[in-house]
Amino acid sequence: xxxxxxxxxxxxxxxxxxxxxxxxxxxxxxxxxxxxxxxxxxxxxxxxxxxxxxxxxxx
Numbered sequence: 001x002x003x004x005x006x007x008x009x010x011x012x013x014x015x016x017x018x019x020x021x022x023x024x025x026x027x028x029x030x031x032x033x034x035x036x037x038x039x040x041x042x043x044x045x046x047x048x049x050x051x052x053x054x055x056x057x058x059x
Contacts, residue, residue, distance in 0.1 A: 027059035 023037040028049040036046035052059075 029059070031059060033059060 021038065021040055023035065025033045026036050026046070028034050031052050032049045033052060034046050034049045036044055038044045
């Protein structure tokens with residue numbers, strides 16, 4: 001799934017930004033998470049916090 005997210009992020013990220021080297025889900029509250037990618041130049045890009053609708057607990 002992270003490879004698909006990387007590709008989607010590449011489509012919306014400026015071409016001057018290097019390819020993300022580390023992308024993963026992060027907690028941003030009880031049962032809320034966001035997908036963040038970190039780039040070699042020190043920048044990062046995160047999606048909005050969303051609730052986890054499945055029975056699996058992310059946080």
